[in-house]
Amino acid sequence: MNSPLTVWERLLTLSHVLADTPMLVIAMTILAFFAANSVYIAIGRPVWLPPVVPAATILAGMIALLGLDPDSYREGANWLMLLLGPATVALGVPLYQNIHHIRAMLWPIVLTLPIAASLAVGYTLVIAWALGASPTVMASLAPKSVTAAIALGIGDIIGSSVPMLMAALLITGVFTTLCVEVATRLLNITDERVIGFALGLNGHAIGTVRAFEISSTAGAFSSLGMSLTGLFTALLLPVLFNL
Amino acid sequence: MSILRGFLILVLFFLLGESLRLVFLVPISGGILGLMLLTLYLMVTGGVGNAVAGASQALISVLILLIMPGLTEIFFISGKFTGQWLAVSVSLLVGTFLSVVTTLVLLNVLARKLPSGSSNHE
Structure with missing residues (x-):
């Protein structure tokens, strides 16, 4: 019965012991989600700040504060992220509910998709190449507008670095919501269908989260843009990188 | 119970998408394949039940929660x-x-x- 550790010592190592099961990580993530929500409302929902940014920042702060190893956080968070699969499927419901809007815009979408999705890859690759990026970096940047699960599959085929690919996806997603905000004002575009499609095509799931804040129609067009871009890019990049 | 039934249907479509991906070796994720299959299914049957609509809305409202763990990687x-x-x-x-x-x-x-672009149903 005489433990070599004092109560104080046991308290200090508590977070590591609790992190052996996913419960602590799940609680932290949900807590950070609510905390970020309150912060976001308190600072007046600024359009230049996508709400995932304060959420992830608060969460990263909590991980650092508890001294958790990022790997053990990731292990626990995988339990929560399992829900991304059915949540992606769930986007089919608003898509179906807006099918008449999509039908009405079928040809513009069919024509825009291959051009815009190719340029989403093209612009970035040309700039990166001009700035002397290595082949691995180019392969990691190429799937930047594709939702994570598909992008990782593409990355496997074309030889991306996984951490850099994830960083490129996240930066692109967050920056897309900002760019759409700025560009729609400059260009005076108010069509929610166009805004939603641009958010999903360029900013995958992060853009889609933003689109659902605008309206269910914007969300549906964003889901459509995200799915079609994922399909198109998954077919395009393996061919492009084989040349 | 209704939400749980809807959740089950979403998970089944996800598993169906995953199965297609694994059997036919397509580079598309099971989630996206499931999304397309669900949309097609709803178009064919012509309606969303309350169960699926409720579960879908619940999951979409916490989409940020599911994305933020990945975003922390950046730090x-x-x-x-x-x-x-x-x-x-x-x-x-x-x-x-x-x-x-x-x-x-x-x-x-x-x-x-x-010409087809002018739609103002709302």
Whole structure:
């Protein structure tokens, strides 16, 4: 019965012991989600700040504060992220509910998709190449507008670095919501269908989260843009990188 | 119970998508295949039940919660690619801005030009 550790010592190592099961990580993530929500409302929902940014920042702060190893956080968070699969499927419901809007815009979408999705890859690759990026970096940047699960599959085929690919996806997603905000004002575009499609095509799931804040129609067009871009890019990049 | 039944249906569509991916070796994720299958299924049957609609709404409302763990990675990987960050950040930021503007302008112009584009149901 005489433990070599004092109560104080046991308290200090508590977070590591609790992190052996996913419960602590799940609680932290949900807590950070609510905390970020309150912060976001308190600072007046600024359009230049996508709400995932304060959420992830608060969460990263909590991980650092508890001294958790990022790997053990990731292990626990995988339990929560399992829900991304059915949540992606769930986007089919608003898509179906807006099918008449999509039908009405079928040809513009069919024509825009291959051009815009190719340029989403093209612009970035040309700039990166001009700035002397290595082949691995180019392969990691190429799937930047594709939702994570598909992008990782593409990355496997074309030889991306996984951490850099994830960083490129996240930066692109967050920056897309900002760019759409700025560009729609400059260009005076108010069509929610166009805004939603641009958010999903360029900013995958992060853009889609933003689109659902605008309206269910914007969300549906964003889901459509995200799915079609994922399909198109998954077919395009393996061919492009084989040349 | 209704939400649970809806959740089950979403999970089954996800598993169906995963199965297609694994059997036919397509590079598309099971989630996206499931999304397309569910949309097709709803189009064929012509309606969303309350169960699926409720579960879908619940999951979409917590989408941020599911994305934020991945986003925290950014705070822990910086510094691994010293020397490449200029090329990476400039190409991502400028490239993304250009492709956002391209998408917005292209779709906006086409939506106005093509005859089917005028739909104001709401």
